[in-house]
Amino acid sequence: MKVKSSFRSLWKYLSIYKKNIFLILILILCTTLLSLAGPYLMGYLIDNGILKGNLDLVVKYLTILGFIYLLNSLSSWLQNYLMTGVAQNSVKKLREDVFEKVESLPLNYFDTRPIGDVMSRMTNDIDLISNSLTQTFIQVISSVLTVTGILIVMFSLNWILALSLGLSIPIILGLALLFSARVKDNFTKQQESLGTLNGVIKEGVKGQKVLRVFGAEHHFFERFEKANASLKHNGIKAQAVSSSMTGIMNFINNASFAIVVLIGGILAARDYITIGLITSFINYARQFTRPLGQLAGQYSQIQSAMASTDRVFEILNEESEANIDDPIDKSYSIDGEVIFKDVSFSYDKKVPILRNISFNIKPGKTMAIVGPTGSGKTTIINLLTRFYEIDEGKIYVDDKSIKDIPKNQLRSRLGIVLQNNYIFSGTIKDNILYGKEDATNEEVINAAKAANVHDFIESMPNGYDTKVGKGGGILSEGQKQLLSIARTILSDPDVLILDEATSSIDTKTELQVQNALSKLMSHRTSFVIAHRLKTIKNADTILVIKAGEKIEEGNHNELMDKEGFYYTLYTSQMKNMK
Known part of the structure; x- marks a missing residue:
């Protein structure tokens, strides 16, 4: 950009205060004229007052000069005061x-x-x-x-x-x-x-x-x-x-x-x-x-x-996500059927991450997605939430292409519990309220009870008003996870996404989290990405991904009977746990 172009960009913000800027310009002009008058009057004073011994003229012009310098100072102060306000606003x-x-x-x-x-x-x-x-x-x-x-x-x-x-x-x-x-x-x-x-x-x-x-x-x-x-x-x-x-x-x-x-x-x-x-x-x-x-x-x-x-x-000047600012229809809901049809995707348009992925999950059912690290499990979720747009294929929610559903409307009906959920500085209550900003105290408490975290919160010095510190510094990983589950319960989503939700917590806390998740998953379409395969044995469908491709699909018993890739993963984990 050249200076003109840069100033033109800034003028959009400065022009809101045109009246103040006009007054500042007037004051600058007054200050300049007053400063120009000083030397001229000083010269006149020397030639016609001091050199000619005219004391009355000397006193008169010294008074005028003093008044001019005083006005100059006041004008300078006022223009700086006004400009500070314009700049800061x-x-x-x-x-x-x-x-x-x-x-x-x-x-x-x-x-x-x-x-x-x-x-x-x-x-x-x-x-x-x-x-x-x-x-x-x-x-x-x-x-x-x-x-x-x-x-x-x-x-x-x-x-x-x-x-x-x-x-x-x-x-x-x-x-x-x-x-x-x-x-x-x-x-x-x-x-x-x-x-x-x-x-x-x-x-x-x-x-x-x-x-x-x-x-x-x-x-x-x-x-x-x-x-x-x-x-x-x-x-x-x-x-x-x-x-x-x-x-x-x-x-x-x-x-x-x-x-x-x-x-x-x-x-x-x-x-x-x-x-x-x-x-x-x-x-x-x-x-x-x-x-x-x-x-x-x-x-x-x-x-x-x-x-x-x-x-x-x-x-x-960067392009925002489409429809991100559209108003959300709070009455909008989805049944929860999700269809991927020949979906392919690459983050850099060079190296393919997913290749021709297809599956269908019915409303209220649970699908687990498993596979080696880097196989594309989380990418499937990123595409469903429209954090990224697919390169090829179609994704449908309730027989409607997700491209025809405004992003913020779609996301308002999705609940996500991640491996490392971010906890914001503020109180425990503030963090739960991210799930529903206008929730009542009763709704917040009920969500915390459903997430098995109410008793812990009540044991804190200030209960729900306890400040958690930056990034939830006073909380353990398990406590953070339970708070994020409470936040998700409060949002009452139609489709639930659990991305390695129990992988970073200890076994004892895992039981609490699993109980909370079971309540949350009840009667909701759920996607579960899990490294610990024992936690997804009861999933209605297990989707096995390897190197961006679907290689197996079925429930736990069906996949074990096939003795394929899932069978190898599962038996290997069970041996390592013994």
């Missing part, structure tokens, strides 16, 4: 839109992007935009108006001095254009490196237990060092280009100021201009070089902000 809306967009993106978006980079765009990049709007917006406009106003005033006073100062402008503009691409490119790389580093840090913090168990802290630290070094390298390059540009600008400004002083001194010595006029010019020269220097620094900030804007709007 605009950025708040931008953050909300980015977060809402992230929540609506298809899962395959995150398959190829580090979570840390996405988080960096939502935090660091947006903060940089916020700072630039708050600090740079007013300065840029004020600097441009100040430079323009000073040139007009100076040319009206003495064209020779004005021309000597104005010659620096085309040089500065030329350098700005020359540095433009390099500055923005380097700041973009810096922000990308920061996103990568955030991703590494996030993985390192979340994976502390694994790193320590395997003694891999040093190995992971090397990965951190590499990402950190990349950020340092790109940061140095970005700041080096920016600083070199600022340094050159300052040199040009100081040289211009020295030329004005030199030429002004010569003209004053020959009586071509008055002492008051040369004083006014020196003050104007100071005011002229300061905003030019600021523009040089602001230019780098603008390029950095535009690089961040591009990164943020890359997310906003």
Whole structure:
């Protein structure tokens, strides 16, 4: 994106506050005019008051100057106050839109992007935009108006001095254009490196237990060092280009100021201009070089902000999942018949994960899906929930293609219990309520009782209002699983999906979980992905998947009689358990 395109994207959020921005521009103009009046009146005061000994005029103009500087300060404070409000409100809306967009993106978006980079765009990049709007917006406009106003005033006073100062402008503009691409490119790389580093840090913090168990802290630290070094390298390059540009600008400004002083001194010595006029010019020269220097620094900030804007709007311009925001019909329900017909799928469109999978499960029945790790079991569930779209074939729910059912409507009737269910920070009650936000206390308690977790909750210090910590840190894996089951019971789904729901808990807790799951599965169409084959012996149908293909299907006894792949898996597990 170019600067114009980036600003056009941001203007969508700024334009909400047009009235405030218009008032800010008026205040900037007033501040600029007041700052221009000061040197002119100072020169007049010297020529007609001090040099002529007119004390009354000196007092009068000093009073006027004091009033002007006071108004200038008040105007500056008010415009900064208003701009802070505009920037913060605009950025708040931008953050909300980015977060809402992230929540609506298809899962395959995150398959190829580090979570840390996405988080960096939502935090660091947006903060940089916020700072630039708050600090740079007013300065840029004020600097441009100040430079323009000073040139007009100076040319009206003495064209020779004005021309000597104005010659620096085309040089500065030329350098700005020359540095433009390099500055923005380097700041973009810096922000990308920061996103990568955030991703590494996030993985390192979340994976502390694994790193320590395997003694891999040093190995992971090397990965951190590499990402950190990349950020340092790109940061140095970005700041080096920016600083070199600022340094050159300052040199040009100081040289211009020295030329004005030199030429002004010569003209004053020959009586071509008055002492008051040369004083006014020196003050104007100071005011002229300061905003030019600021523009040089602001230019780098603008390029950095535009690089961040591009990164943020890359997310906003991504295509959301279809129908994700459609209203959910709470009266909608499904009987629970599910048909897969010659379904094939690949995550990367290259390596096939599923090949021509077909099956039919009747309402209220239970289908177990078994097979080696990586065979495609969870992928079947991902396709049923429409987290991913199939490449070939058809999936029907109650004789209706799932492509004809809005995603959020379909998912509202599916209940999922995963191997590692995420527990959100907040209270126990808050986590159960994710199943049904408007549930009553009685419904929450009944769900907890059905999940065999009510007694445990009541034993906690604050019962249902006990805070569980980040990620449910105060809970055991079994307790987390029982809470997730309660959450699913509360949602009252028509189709239940259990993905390795008991594989990460101990045998004692497994009995509690199995009892809770049995209640949950009663009279519901259920899909069970299980590694422990003894837990699915009573399934109505067992689907055996290997290398993405269906190789067997039947109930436990039928598959054992065939003495095929399932028979081998089952007997092998039973031997290992003895």
